[in-house]
Amino acid sequence: MRSRSTSVLLLPLLLAGCACPWLRGRQADPAAVLRAADERLAEMSFAKLTSFPGPRLFDYMNGAAEAYYQRGFRVLASAETKWRTTDARIELYRVDTPANAALLLDDHDDGKGKELPAGAGSASWKSKELEGIFHRQAFFCRVIIYGNDKEAEQLLDALAAAVDQSIAE
Amino acid sequence: MNTLDGMNRRDFLAAGAGAVAATLAAGGTTLAAPEQARIAVARGGAKMDPDKAAYQRLKAAIDKLGGFDKLVAGKRVLVKINATDKSSQDANTSPEMTAAVLRLCKENGPKSVKVIGQEWDGYDCKRKDRPTLREVIKKEGADLEELIHWWLKSTQYVNRVPKTGGWKQLWVAKEIFEPDTVLINLARLKTHQFTIYTGCVKNCIGLTWHMYAHHCTDDRNPKAGASDKHPARVAGWKRFPGKLSGAYNDVYRSALKLNILDAGEPTYGWGGPKPERIHTFAANAVVVGADAMAVDGYGMQMLHENRPKVIPTALADWTAGDSVYVKSNLTLGNYLAECQKLGAGQADISKVKIDEVKID
Numbered sequence: 346m347r348s349r350s351t352s353v354l355l356l357p358l359l360l361a362g363c364a365c366p367w368l369r370g371r372q373a374d375p376a377a378v379l380r381a382a383d384e385r386l387a388e389m390s391f392a393k394l395t396s397f398p399g400p401r402l403f404d405y406m407n408g409a410a411e412a413y414y415q416r417g418f419r420v421l422a423s424a425e426t427k428w429r430t431t432d433a434r435i436e437l438y439r440v441d442t443p444a445n446a447a448l449l450l451d452d453h454d455d456g457k458g459k460e461l462p463a464g465a466g467s468a469s470w471k472s473k474e475l476e477g478i479f480h481r482q483a484f485f486c487r488v489i490i491y492g493n494d495k496e497a498e499q500l501l502d503a504l505a506a507a508v509d510q511s512i513a514e
Numbered sequence: 515m516n517t518l519d520g521m522n523r524r525d526f527l528a529a530g531a532g533a534v535a536a537t538l539a540a541g542g543t544t545l546a547a548p549e550q551a552r553i554a555v556a557r558g559g560a561k562m563d564p565d566k567a568a569y570q571r572l573k574a575a576i577d578k579l580g581g582f583d584k585l586v587a588g589k590r591v592l593v594k595i596n597a598t599d600k601s602s603q604d605a606n607t608s609p610e611m612t613a614a615v616l617r618l619c620k621e622n623g624p625k626s627v628k629v630i631g632q633e634w635d636g637y638d639c640k641r642k643d644r645p646t647l648r649e650v651i652k653k654e655g656a657d658l659e660e661l662i663h664w665w666l667k668s669t670q671y672v673n674r675v676p677k678t679g680g681w682k683q684l685w686v687a688k689e690i691f692e693p694d695t696v697l698i699n700l701a702r703l704k705t706h707q708f709t710i711y712t713g714c715v716k717n718c719i720g721l722t723w724h725m726y727a728h729h730c731t732d733d734r735n736p737k738a739g740a741s742d743k744h745p746a747r748v749a750g751w752k753r754f755p756g757k758l759s760g761a762y763n764d765v766y767r768s769a770l771k772l773n774i775l776d777a778g779e780p781t782y783g784w785g786g787p788k789p790e791r792i793h794t795f796a797a798n799a800v801v802v803g804a805d806a807m808a809v810d811g812y813g814m815q816m817l818h819e820n821r822p823k824v825i826p827t828a829l830a831d832w833t834a835g836d837s838v839y840v841k842s843n844l845t846l847g848n849y850l851a852e853c854q855k856l857g858a859g860q861a862d863i864s865k866v867k868i869d870e871v872k873i874d
Contacts, residue, residue, distance in 0.1 A: 400737075403663075403665070404663070405600075405634070406599075406600070406634055407598050407599075407634045408708070408726070408785070409785045412785070412786070414743075430642075431642065432640050432642070434600075434601055434640075436601075452786075452788060453788075453791075455788065455789035455790070455791050456789065470791065472792075472793065473603075473604070473641065474602065474641070474642075489601050489602070491640045491641060491642045492642040493642075497642075
C-alpha cells in the first residue's frame, strides 16, 4: 500500500526529473538543490528556504553545530514543506568531501534504522516523528516528518527521493 | 490557592516557595536559606489529556510548597524555558508544561508574565496535532522576549562577573535582576552529549549573551566560542564545571526564585552521543523547588534509576565507567559536584526533604 501511494506521489517527480536537464551543475549550492527538488514535487511547495554558510550554522542550531564543523561543513540549506496534513523540515548540508558526508551519516546512524529510497547510504527511524538521513556526493541530508502514519512515510520517501535526484550526478 | 494555612513561619521558610516569598519580601535579598533543601514531586496523569495532566501535576507540586500567589502576585514574572531545538519538541521544555506554568502564573495575579531566553527557534518546533511553544505562549497571554544571539550587539545584557571559575566577563540578561521580578526556571529533564546531564542549573546558560563562554577560555570572543578548533574553545570544555558552578553560585542562583523540572517525558540522546538517538520515556512527573541543585539531583536520580548502567547519579564521578555518556563527557568533570563544593545548593537527595504527591 505504501509503495503504491508513494508511486503516485513520486510519479510527477520522476517525470519532472526527466524533463529538467538544466538541473545539472547546481551541486555546489544546497539551496539550488532544494529549489530543484521543490520543482520536482508537484503536490507541495517548499517555504522558508534559507542558506547558512560557514560560521552562520550557529544561526540555525546551537552547540550541535560542532558535529558538522568537525566534518568539513561548508553550507546548509533548510526548508519547510507540507503535504496534505503533514509538515516536514528538510536540511541539506554540503561538506568538503563525499567522505565527510558519509561520516556525517555514520555519526547520526545507530544501525537500527531502515533504508530510504535515496542516497549512497541512508537510514530512517519512526518515533513520534519520522526522521530520515542520507548522503550523496558531498551532501548530507536530514528530513524530519512531523507525523508517523502512512502519509508521513510517503512524504519522507518522496522528499528524500526528490532531494537525492536533484543532487546532480 | 494559597495553602499556607496551617503552616507556621518556620515551616513556610523551610518550604521552597516560602523561602522565595520571604526573599522577595526583603526586596531580593535572601533573609535566610532554608534549613533543609525541599522539593515537591508530583506524579501521575498518564491517562489524562497531556495538558490537563501537566497542569494538575504542577499545581499539586506548587501547592505542596506553599502555593504560587505569594511568589507571583503583583510581580513581573520571567520564565526561562528550554527552546533550543527546532526539529524535535522532545529536546525542549514541553508545550504542555510551559502552558501549565504560564497559566498558573496568570491565575495568581502577576503584573506581567514573559518568557525570556536566548534560544534557537525551538519556539516554532512542530509536532503533529500539538501546539508549538510560541502558540502556547500566545494562547496563555504571556509575552516572549528572544534574547539576542551572542554574535550580535545587544543592550539586553549586563556584566556580572562571578568571583569563582576564572571569569573575566559574564553578560547576563539584565531584566532578571530588576526589582519586583520573579524568575522561574523551567527546564526539560534530559541528557546532554557533552555534559551528560542538563536540567535547571545548566538551563541558566540561556540567560547569558556569550553562552559558550561557559566552555571557552575566552569570555567575550564570539569567534573563539563558535569554533571547535579555536584553542580557547578546545581548552574550554575542561573548565566548564568550574565556570558554570561559579556562574551559578555567584550570579544566577540569587535571581532564581523557583525551579521546575519538566519530567513528563525525560529525554535521552539529544544530540547523541552515538549510538544514542533522541528518545523519551514516560515518567509523568514534575519536580519543583527553590534549590535548583536539589531539583537537578532528583532529576538525575530519575535518569539513573531508569538506566543505572548508563547514567550516573548527581554527585558521582562522571568520568568513571564505560557508559557512552561518561566517555563523551568533554568536561572531564561534574558540574553539579562543583556546585555542591561551592555550597550552591544540595544535590545529595538523601539530604533533601522530598514531598511526593500523586494526582491520579
